[in-house]
Structures are given as structure tokens and as C-alpha cells.
Amino acid sequence: MTDEALDELVTLYRQNAREVAPGRLNARVLHAAEQVTWRHRLKFVWPWLGLALAANMAIWLTVYHAAPALEPPPAGHLTQSYLLQMDITPPLAPVTAYLLRNDGSAHTAPTIATTEETP
Secondary structure (H helix, E strand, C coil): CCCHHHHHHHHEEEHHHCCCCCCHHHHHHHHHHHHHHHHHHHHHHHHHHHHHHHHHHHHHHHHHCCCCCCCCCCCCCCHHHHHHHCCCCCCHHHHHHHCCCCCCCCCCCCCCCCCCCCC
């Protein structure tokens, strides 16, 4: 191939390279492809979905029937009496503990030391 023939070929390619299919055609092709893939997904998913649902129900029924019924412990049970005796009050903040102390001392404001001498 000569350079002139190659140049002519490149020129023709550049002139026709901008051609695009009509929008209607693109839309129809995309729509057809979407329908095919959706049908394929449905055919593939439904059997597995049914199987998963059946397995889930079987496991739930097995666990539900195998689990013992939960009953509260008897009224005189040790655990209940222990829980009733537990101290569940939160700890006091340091300021609250200071103000609520009962050691007989008066609650006075702290004194500030001064450097001045009194005569």
C-alpha cells in the first residue's frame, strides 16, 4: 500500500467514524437484552429461593421444638434472693460523697492562704 492510498483510507475512516446508530435502535437492543437477563435471573433464582426458605423453616422448627421451655426459678431459689440483696446504686461523685459524709465535721468553704501579716 502506498502512502497516498493509506492517507485516502484514513480520510475515509475519519469521515465515517462519527456514524452512530439511531437512538430507537439502541433502546430496542438494550430493552431486549434486559428482558433476556431478567428472565434468566428469575429462572435461576426461584428454585434456590424456595430451597433456602424450606431449609430455614426446617431449622427453625427443629430449634424451636428442641429448646426447653424457659421457666422462672422457684420463689425461694438462691439466685432470686441473691439478686434482691445486690447493691445496685451507682457510686457517688466525689463532691456528693464529700457533702454527704457524716463524720461530724462542719462543711465549710476552704480557706485561702494570704501572704499579708495581720498586726
